[in-house]
Amino acid sequence: MSRIILASASPRRRELLQQIGLRFEIMPSHKEEVMRGQTPSENVMGLAEDKARDIFETLPEGMRKDVLVIGADTVVSLDGKILGKPKDEEDALSMLRFLQGNMHQVYTGVCLVTAESTQVFYEKTDVTMYEASDEELEVYIRSGEPMDKAGSYGIQGLGTILVREIHGDYNNVVGLPVSAIWQRLTKNEITRKFVIDNKE
Structure with a gap:
């Protein structure tokens, strides 16, 4: 039986992956x-691939052929400046x-690693914020x-009150x-079996 592993401890990523009905394990990359x-x-x-490969390569070699690891990383960018976590x-x-x-951009990189293939891509969403006082x-x-x-x-969460509009995902x-x-x-022949095997 194939397995899906999420290489992240983020509760938000866990909930989103559950939302599309996949069974998976959590093994955060450090x-x-x-x-x-x-x-x-x-x-x-690059960071998403680092995280996915970090977990994939810790697995015993005999297990790797039946495992899909999902790595992800998110940053915010405005005027060429990259903002991570404070x-x-x-x-x-x-x-x-x-x-x-x-208006700023939110980028999330994703890496899907199996023994046979690696898919790396990103999504970008434009987000516009309201003006807010220092007190707020x-x-x-x-x-x-x-x-x-x-x-x-x-x-x-509570941060939704700061957001005026978004364009994208x-x-x-x-x-x-x-x-x-x-x-x-x-849509990928290699990874489709992981969805079939792990659909709730």
């Missing part, structure tokens, strides 16, 4: 994140000030929500473009 390219798309694809509350406030009133931003930061989010906000902003993943898995 590989150090090192910038992998000059552009946001190159960076997220280091502290001051960093979160600086990021949110930078984003307010502007500080209240939001005190909720704790921004501290583990790229760009210091969670569109699926909403789930990509949450952290995993599951529609694109489904399309890639089901």
Whole structure:
């Protein structure tokens, strides 16, 4: 029986993958994140591949032929500047000030690794923020929500109040473009069997 492994501890990615009805295991990658390219798309694809390969290569060789590992990485970008997760509350406030009133891009890179194939791709979504006062931003930061989010906000949580509009895949902003993943898995002869074997 084939297995699907999600190389991420993110509860949001877990929920999104469950949403499309797949059975999977969670084995978070703890590989150090090192910038992998000059552009946001190159960076997220490189990091997603690092995470997926990190988990795939820890598996015993005899198990690898029946395993699909999904790695992902998300960043926010504005005016060429890449924003990851904030280091502290001051960093979160600086990021949110930078984003307010502007349209930025959310990039999520995805890597699908099996013994026979590797698919690496990214999705991009445009997000426009409302103007917000420092007081409003500080209240939001005190909720704790921004501290583990790229760009210091969670569109699926309290951070939705900061978002004016989006163009593109909403789930990509949450952290995993599951529609694109489904399309890639089901349209590739090698990975289709993993969907069939692991559909709930």
